[in-house]
Amino acid sequence: MTDTAADQKRSAKKIVPRKTPIPEQDPKTRSRNFKEVSLGYSPELAMQEAERCLECSKPTCVSGCPVSVPIPRFIKLVKEGKFKEALDTIKEANLLPAVCGRVCPQEKQCEQRCIVGKKFDPVGIGRLERFAADWVMQHDLVDAPPVAPSTGKRVAIVGSGPAGLACAYELAKLGHGVTILEAFHEPGGVLLYGIPEFRLPKKIVSREIDLLKQMGVEISLNIVVGKLITVDEILEQYDACFVATGAGTPKFMGIEGEELNGVYSANEFLTRMNIMRAYLPEFDTPIRKGERVAVVGGGNVAMDSVRTALRLGASEGIIIYRRTEEDMPARREEVHHAKEEGVRFEVLAEPVRILGENGAVTEVECLHMELGEPDKSGRRSPRPIKGSEFRIPIDTVIMAIGTNANPLVPQSTKDLALHKWGYIVADERTGQTSRDRLFAGGDIVTGSATVISAMGAGRRAAQAMHEYLVGAPSK
Amino acid sequence: MARILEKRLLRQPDVFYFKVAAPLISKKAKAGQFVIVRLHEKGERIPLSLADIDPGAGTISLIVMAVGKTTNEMVLLKQGDDILDLCGPLGQPTHIESAGRVVLVGGGFGVAPLYPIARAFKAASNEVTVIMGARSKDLLIYEQEMQGVADTVIVTTDDGSKGAKGLVTDALTKDLGCRLPGLVICVGPAIMMKFVAEATKPFGVKTVVSLNPIMVDGTGMCGGCRVNVGGRSMFACVDGPEFDGHLVDWSVLMNRQKSYTAEEKESFEAWKKRHELMLGSAAPVCELKS
Numbered sequence: 001m002t003d004t005a006a007d008q009k010r011s012a013k014k015i016v017p018r019k020t021p022i023p024e025q026d027p028k029t030r031s032r033n034f035k036e037v038s039l040g041y042s043p044e045l046a047m048q049e050a051e052r053c054l055e056c057s058k059p060t061c062v063s064g065c066p067v068s069v070p071i072p073r074f075i076k077l078v079k080e081g082k083f084k085e086a087l088d089t090i091k092e093a094n095l096l097p098a099v100c101g102r103v104c105p106q107e108k109q110c111e112q113r114c115i116v117g118k119k120f121d122p123v124g125i126g127r128l129e130r131f132a133a134d135w136v137m138q139h140d141l142v143d144a145p146p147v148a149p150s151t152g153k154r155v156a157i158v159g160s161g162p163a164g165l166a167c168a169y170e171l172a173k174l175g176h177g178v179t180i181l182e183a184f185h186e187p188g189g190v191l192l193y194g195i196p197e198f199r200l201p202k203k204i205v206s207r208e209i210d211l212l213k214q215m216g217v218e219i220s221l222n223i224v225v226g227k228l229i230t231v232d233e234i235l236e237q238y239d240a241c242f243v244a245t246g247a248g249t250p251k252f253m254g255i256e257g258e259e260l261n262g263v264y265s266a267n268e269f270l271t272r273m274n275i276m277r278a279y280l281p282e283f284d285t286p287i288r289k290g291e292r293v294a295v296v297g298g299g300n301v302a303m304d305s306v307r308t309a310l311r312l313g314a315s316e317g318i319i320i321y322r323r324t325e326e327d328m329p330a331r332r333e334e335v336h337h338a339k340e341e342g343v344r345f346e347v348l349a350e351p352v353r354i355l356g357e358n359g360a361v362t363e364v365e366c367l368h369m370e371l372g373e374p375d376k377s378g379r380r381s382p383r384p385i386k387g388s389e390f391r392i393p394i395d396t397v398i399m400a401i402g403t404n405a406n407p408l409v410p411q412s413t414k415d416l417a418l419h420k421w422g423y424i425v426a427d428e429r430t431g432q433t434s435r436d437r438l439f440a441g442g443d444i445v446t447g448s449a450t451v452i453s454a455m456g457a458g459r460r461a462a463q464a465m466h467e468y469l470v471g472a473p474s475k
Numbered sequence: 476m477a478r479i480l481e482k483r484l485l486r487q488p489d490v491f492y493f494k495v496a497a498p499l500i501s502k503k504a505k506a507g508q509f510v511i512v513r514l515h516e517k518g519e520r521i522p523l524s525l526a527d528i529d530p531g532a533g534t535i536s537l538i539v540m541a542v543g544k545t546t547n548e549m550v551l552l553k554q555g556d557d558i559l560d561l562c563g564p565l566g567q568p569t570h571i572e573s574a575g576r577v578v579l580v581g582g583g584f585g586v587a588p589l590y591p592i593a594r595a596f597k598a599a600s601n602e603v604t605v606i607m608g609a610r611s612k613d614l615l616i617y618e619q620e621m622q623g624v625a626d627t628v629i630v631t632t633d634d635g636s637k638g639a640k641g642l643v644t645d646a647l648t649k650d651l652g653c654r655l656p657g658l659v660i661c662v663g664p665a666i667m668m669k670f671v672a673e674a675t676k677p678f679g680v681k682t683v684v685s686l687n688p689i690m691v692d693g694t695g696m697c698g699g700c701r702v703n704v705g706g707r708s709m710f711a712c713v714d715g716p717e718f719d720g721h722l723v724d725w726s727v728l729m730n731r732q733k734s735y736t737a738e739e740k741e742s743f744e745a746w747k748k749r750h751e752l753m754l755g756s757a758a759p760v761c762e763l764k765s
């Protein structure tokens with residue numbers, strides 16, 4: 001009998017078919033507050049869920065994980081109640097388990113491949129990962145890893161999102177002097193200004209950053225690379241540099257009325273809410289408190305925007321998406337949560353213009369769409385149905401239709417090879433760019449992707465940079 | 476953190492001069508660029524133009540006109556205080572070229588950022604004419620400085636209390652009628668830049684304006700600062716702030732500047748109440764009267 005067949009046989013016998021439900025705030029209550037939606041497992045619930053794992057000897061889940069977390073090993077430790085050890089095991093591969101347990105698209109990664117999922121719900125790997133990280137934090141057992149003696153090398157990292165943080169962590173651990181240069185006045189990247197508090201509490205992000213500081217990583221804020229200092233100048237002062245500036249600049253649709261007041265990019269709306277904390281009365285940054293808010297798009301960014309608008313007091317939040325709900329790139333859980341919270345889904349629809357009065361938005365006009373032939377990505381491409389115009393009365397529109405590469409760093413760096421769309425060309429394994437001593441990773445290389453892929457890129461680049469640094473003469 | 480090395484009142488009661496220690500920024504900054512400041516942990520980010528740059532001393536100068544909450548908080552800061560966050564230089568520098576004669580038109584605090592621009596054009600061997608206007612003579616700023624760098628300084632006041640009576644556009648039209656310059660640059664309130672652009676259009680003189688939409692990050696990340704130039708949407712913080720004045724859609728800019736009028740007013744009123752409680756009703760507070 002093959003391994004998997006044996007596994008399956010075992011599973012058929014005693015598996016609890018459903019994932020252990022995770023306690024959550026009631027949808028009505030939570031759609032009016034900014035507290036975290038999901039409350040997390042208790043130790044008992046976590047151990048109960050861990051029991052569902054078969055500890056496969058050839059675990060398929062691990063092959064679905066972009067950084068190959070040793071999933072069965074950590075789940076076994078959860079089963080045994082060894083939560084700290086479980087977390088240490090996860091951390092061998094994933095530096096930000098508290099973050100990733102919350103925001104990874106597990107249903108497309110580990111959980112999609114979990115063998116239990118063939119017949120029943122897959123094991124709740126993300127929930128268990130999150131539990132282990134939270135438990136260790138709550139019990140104050142987080143310890144900074146040992147830092148190797150100083151190598152005397154200095155490295156600059158541009159950007160403090162997951163790619164930059166992961167790279168900093170690895171390089172600091174190996175004894176290199178690390179300075180992060182960040183454009184904003186607070187570090188964290190999208191973890192801070194993009195993903196909202198109710199999905200990723202900011203104190204989790206700040207703890208990770210404190211840990212880096214304990215390890216001796218320096219974080220210089222308010223430094224816009226490409227303006228205050230160029231990458232070429234950084235390379236004169238440091239032994240190596242890692243660029244992790246994220247995807248950056250928001251797309252608009254280019255339709256009539258986008259300049260009206262009340263039309264936001266998701267980046268602007270979420271930045272005002274998250275890093276500038278516009279929803280708290282004692283903070284100065286203003287935000288429009290929309291009554292009826294339409295969000296264009298079907299990804300995580302769109303779900304975050306519409307749910308944030310509800311929490312800000314909107315009586316109606318509407319998602320406008322040109323394909324079907326099944327095609328939405330958002331995490332399933334976010335779509336599910338949005339629906340529970342009363343978000344209206346206007347699918348197979350695309351805005352064609354925005355109408356306003358006195359300079360402010362009043363309506364969005366859309367066309368119904370139908371699905372045509374599959375495109376390159378295998379998804380059937382939507383096309384407008386002639387004459388199907390309809391209007392939705394709204395006072396706020398948020399565009400969550402993706403981003404383009406921010407040109408600040410690419411354009412100010414000499415001889416840096418770029419892709420057609422302005423993203424940096426970097427080796428997938430090492431992050432090496434076309435320039436000596438210059439590495440890059442995360443969204444600025446791949447375009448908008450995921451936290452875990454950015455983190456993985458940061459780690460891989462750190463390894464390659466380390467190999468380079470130990471062999472190179474000091475600056 | 477950036478230390479305020481010097482602060483003085485430039486114009487009663489609401490315009491102040493700040494010299495700030497910014498060694499790195501001063502080495503990189505060029506005329507026409509701006510910085511973003513945040514004053515305290517709960518503060519917003521506001522853009523301010525560079526009114527002077529001294530790389531030797533490692534300082535930059537900012538001119539602040541108190542119009543709402545944040546600018547009022549800023550003008551309450553004293554010499555020796557720190558600005559919590561100072562980020563820059565941002566935006567594209569003024570394109571300094573050999574244009575023969577350059578006419579710089581300034582209004583309100585806009586005269587201040589024209590000062591380093593005037594110096595740069597002068598250094599590039601241009602003849603520099605400055606036209607600066609205010610409602611009355613007490614409201615003029617930077618006149619001395621401009622006299623020191625420009626070839627000609629034309630002052631206009633609405634009430635005729637100094638220089639020519641009338642608007643800068645009157646003086647500008649007269650000047651253009653005498654001798655066409657190679658370039659006009661205007662920095663000031665949107666409405667003034669709009670009229671300046673309209674005034675130069677019949678003469679076919681290239682006219683650069685410095686747009687001031689509401690900004691957040693200043694790095695091209697949010698798109699809140701988008702303006703319409705030549706039918707295209709541009710982000711003023713990275714593509715600008717300077718644009719061809721003949722191509723700017725002024726109604727879009729002026730409308731977007733009003734995005735938060737209600738919220739700003741509310742926040743300012745609340746702040747004034749707290750401020751009065753703290754300092755008594757004689758507390759100096761400045762407002763934009765329009």
Ligand SMILES: Cc1cc2nc3c(=O)[nH]c(=O)nc-3n(C[C@H](O)[C@H](O)[C@H](O)COP(=O)(O)OP(=O)(O)OC[C@H]3O[C@@H](n4cnc5c(N)ncnc54)[C@H](O)[C@@H]3O)c2cc1C
Nearest residue numbers: 159161162163183189190194225246442443449450451454
């Ligand atoms: C609203 C939202 C929700 C999301 N939800 C999820 C989710 O649920 N799950 C998931 O896996 N992914 C999600 N993502 C995507 C994920 O957050 C990104 O893929 C990831 O953060 C990319 O990491 P990064 O390190 O490459 O860049 P970023 O996180 O974008 O960080 C880049 C950093 O660089 C800084 N920077 C930029 N330019 C400069 C410069 N010139 N000089 C100095 N600093 C600079 C920026 O200020 C920023 O701090 C979401 C994204 C958004 C916007």
Ligand SMILES: Cc1cc2nc3c(=O)[nH]c(=O)nc-3n(C[C@H](O)[C@H](O)[C@H](O)COP(=O)(O)OP(=O)(O)OC[C@H]3O[C@@H](n4cnc5c(N)ncnc54)[C@H](O)[C@@H]3O)c2cc1C
Nearest residue numbers: 521522523524538539540543544545546687689690732739
């Ligand atoms: C590129 C640029 C350069 C500038 N240079 C200077 C300068 O050198 N000196 C100076 O005094 N002012 C300057 N300003 C304007 C200054 O930023 C605003 O006056 C300030 O933000 C007002 O904040 P407040 O809280 O005091 O007033 P509020 O009551 O909040 O606002 C008053 C008005 O200022 C504008 N404003 C508000 N918030 C912002 C924001 N975040 N970004 C831009 N505009 C805003 C709005 O149009 C608003 O109606 C500049 C603006 C820009 C865009």
Ligand code: SF4
Nearest residue numbers: 053054056061114115
């Ligand atoms: S999580 Fe699923 S695939 Fe992974 S080891 Fe457990 S049962 Fe097997």
Ligand code: FES
Nearest residue numbers: 693695697698712
């Ligand atoms: S201020 Fe955010 S893009 Fe210009």
